[in-house]
Amino acid sequence: MVKLNKIYTKTGDDGTTGLVRGPRRMKHDLRVECYGTVDEANSFIGMARLSTASMPKLDRLLARIQNDLFDLGSDLATPGKDPEGTQSLRITPSQTDWLEQQIDYYNEGLQPLRSFVLPGGTPLAVALHLARTVTRRAERLVVQLLAKEPDTSGAVLIYLNRLSDLLFVMARVANANGETDVLWAPGKFGDAAAVTKG
Numbered sequence: 001m002v003k004l005n006k007i008y009t010k011t012g013d014d015g016t017t018g019l020v021r022g023p024r025r026m027k028h029d030l031r032v033e034c035y036g037t038v039d040e041a042n043s044f045i046g047m048a049r050l051s052t053a054s055m056p057k058l059d060r061l062l063a064r065i066q067n068d069l070f071d072l073g074s075d076l077a078t079p080g081k082d083p084e085g086t087q088s089l090r091i092t093p094s095q096t097d098w099l100e101q102q103i104d105y106y107n108e109g110l111q112p113l114r115s116f117v118l119p120g121g122t123p124l125a126v127a128l129h130l131a132r133t134v135t136r137r138a139e140r141l142v143v144q145l146l147a148k149e150p151d152t153s154g155a156v157l158i159y160l161n162r163l164s165d166l167l168f169v170m171a172r173v174a175n176a177n178g179e180t181d182v183l184w185a186p187g188k189f190g191d192a193a194a195v196t197k198g
Helices: 030-051 056-076 093-107 123-148 154-174 192-197
Strands: none
Touching (some): 030 056, 030 154, 056 154, 123 154
16 A cells, blocks of 8 residues: 655655666656656546546546556666566566457447547547557657667566557547547648648
């Protein structure tokens, strides 16, 4: 159980932060950037949940994802292999399997895609697209981290990849199962004169 009584400790006033183990790192460190970006994605998911009153199943799904993202952040904040006899909190394959099950379930009822989807439609869809793009950024940062610190858990990368896919599918669900998706029309607004006349 986590118990946090004091909000400020002043230990980060020198620009460093503590991980679960190991030496303190600068706040611009790549590992810190990774779990900070995951936290940002989680915040956008929280914002999306402000618009889920009419979709309680999606809300429950997002609530579980938010909790899983804290697990993932803990994983990223725990560098290196676990010492003998210890087991750190890590993202597990079963958590990613669950994401895949949700993707398959929700994608089945969607209108087939005829073009790329633009972020738009309902407020919920837009918020989910925001969460998706931040999740993709976290994924790119984790790729960099894996190259720099190869003992980083590869399960984190796979989870983030699937999560961005699920958020895309959920955004389409929020747009009447894809019926009100805003689709990309290649070159449609390429003529500046036509746009200004419109």
